[in-house]
Amino acid sequence: MDKKRILLIGATGTIGSYLADRLKTRHELILASKRRSPVQVDITSSDSIRGMYEQLGRLDAVIITAGNAYFGDFRSMKEEDFYVGIRSKMMGQINTVMLGRDHLNPGGSFTVTTGILADDPIRQGLGLSMVNGALHAFVQAAAIELAAGIRINAVCPGLVEPSRDKYGPYFAGHFPVPMEKVYYGYLKSLEGARSGEIIRIYS
């Protein structure tokens, strides 16, 4: 496997920091996140994403493990609450792909992160379920349009083991997924051949 130049956005997070540790022995990594990484980017701002790409030069792959959404009571949920996830997790990742297309080398890849709530909803999780489902549709549609052999996939993890204490109480009956398995999902997207795949890691 050739060494790739990879931009990892969300590199300080639970999933991103694990990926950074594992991928650094195989590839050249550029670590990015909102505040705590060498490269700082706010994926809710197109200007910020554009500025980041301009300073980085050509890339072989972009992996995004960032983006949040409203989590809370359905009965009191307001229109503005939907836009939290639309602006951050959904359009943040979509804009990172759209603005990154011309910065990827031929044969490059994008990997976005979604989550089990697209298929298996929980109470209070509507904001996340909705944007995860939208991202799945985006990935499948974008895969047939991207030029120069550029691929795109979504890694769709269940609740990951390190998040069990924090989020487990909301995920009744969900078996926490080992990070090793989640890592292999990203590796498949990065080094494999498929495009438009939703790589579900649920157990």
Ligand SMILES: NC(=O)c1ccc[n+]([C@@H]2O[C@H](COP(=O)([O-])OP(=O)(O)OC[C@H]3O[C@@H](n4cnc5c(N)ncnc54)[C@H](OP(=O)(O)O)[C@@H]3O)[C@@H](O)[C@H]2O)c1
């Ligand atoms: N944890 C889970 O069990 C789980 C399961 C399935 C799916 N997911 C999804 O996976 C993604 C990552 O989850 P996580 O638990 O690893 O998150 P996390 O631990 O909260 O980390 C979030 C990461 O995203 C960065 N970030 C936050 N807002 C950003 C912005 N506007 N622009 C750029 N970077 C931003 C943070 O950067 P700074 O540290 O610099 O602020 C940090 O690196 C989320 O979309 C989540 O929904 C998580």
